[in-house]
Amino acid sequence: KFERNEIDILAGISVKDEMPANAEFADKPFGSETCCIYKKLGDSSIKLGYASGLIGKKVGVIRDSKEKKHLRTYMKSTGLFYDLVEYSDLDEMRDGLDQGEIDVFAAEDMEVCGIDDIVPCISIGNDDYYVCVSTKKRTILRELNDADSKLREDEPYYLEKLFSRYYQSVLTNSVQSEEEIAWLLVHDELKIG
Secondary structure, eight states: OTTTTSOSEEEEEETTSOOOTTEEEOSSOSEEEEEEEEEETTOTTSOTTOGGGGTTOEEEEETTOHHHHHHHHHHHHHTOOOEEEEESSHHHHHHHHHTTSOSEEEEETTTTTTOTTEEEEEEEEEEEEEEEEEGGGHHHHHHHHHHHHHHHHHOTTHHHHHHHHHOHHHHHHHHOOHHHHHHHHHOSOOOOO
16 A cells, blocks of 8 residues: 555554665654564573573574574574474464474564563564655655654653553563562562552
8 A cells, every 4th residue: 555655654664674665764763673582481491591591492483584584693693503493473383382393482572462471581683663654745754753853852761651551461571580480479469669
């Protein structure tokens, strides 16, 4: 629809994605998405942040995806290579994790919102996301950039507030360490002052 000029603005476009020929990016990103390796909640065989814990594990990844590119780059940077199992989509990969075909999988944080029984264990990359506007609507782009600049000045944590409000399940999983999860399972009351 964008290519046919039926719409003027696209949101959530990564610089690494193919940008339509008749589009221009906003000056600054409107968000960032982190790509992580996720494991089952309670799996203590892989420690948070330790790439060596993946040695001998099967890592699920979606075929021809950004996540696969991030994973390959991560493996080259660490010098550790894992057994990759490719899937056609997230649901199929999720089933593979449940059935024990894979031990972990690579996904972007926004893709796994709402999946309660997984936890990110290793961050392997991120992508900034932009709004792009039709080249026929440069006035909109100029107004968008001006409004964004003013918003960032007036309320510098606006995007973080939105993320926190609408993606709490991701934030909850990502801030709890294995030790914190184990402690919470044992203690039924927590007093915060």
